Amino acid sequence: MNKILLLPMLLLTAACSSTTQRPQEIEAVRDYVVANQLEEVSEIRLREQMSYTYVNDRFVTIPTRQGDFLVEFVRDCWELRRNDFTPEMVDVRDNRNALRARFDTIRGCRIGKMYEISGAQREELTALGDAPGDEVFLPTEK
Helix, strand or coil: CHHHHHHHHHHHHHHHHCCCCCHHHHHHHHHHHHHCCCCEECEEECCCCCCCEEEECCEEEEEECCEEEEEEECCCCHHHHCCCCCHHHCCCCCCCCEEECCCCEECCEEEEEEEEECHHHHHHHHCHHHCCCCCCCCCCCC
16 A cells, blocks of 8 residues: 555656746746846837846846846746747737736736846846755765
8 A cells, every 4th residue: 555655746846847947946036136226217219129138037137229128927937048939929019029927928928027237136036046055965975
C-alpha cells in the first residue's frame, strides 16, 4: 500500500519541480515596485517596433525613446520565453503607436500594469533573479 501512495506523491513532486518560474522572483519584482515607489502609467507611446527584455513570466521591461517601462501581466505569461509564434500569441492593440494597460497584449498576454523606470532600474530589475541566496550550495570534497 505504501508503494501505491508513493507513486502519486513522486509524480506531484516532479510536476512541481519542473516549473521554471519561482513565485519569489515575481514577488521580488512587486516588492521592488513598492520600495521604489514606481509611478504607474496607463499608456506608453511607441515610435518604432516594440521590443522587450524578459524579467520573469510576469514582467518585462520595454525601452522607448521617452524612457524605459516595466510591464506586469495579469497572469504568468510563459509565451514570453518561446522562440516560435502561435496564433494565440497575436497581439491586441487599437493603436500600433501605443501600448495601453488593461487592454493591450504582448505575445497574446494581457497587460495589467505599467510603470515608468530609469535605465539603472531596468538593469536592477533584470538582475533580480540573480539575487543572493538563490545560488545552489555544493559542498566541496575533502
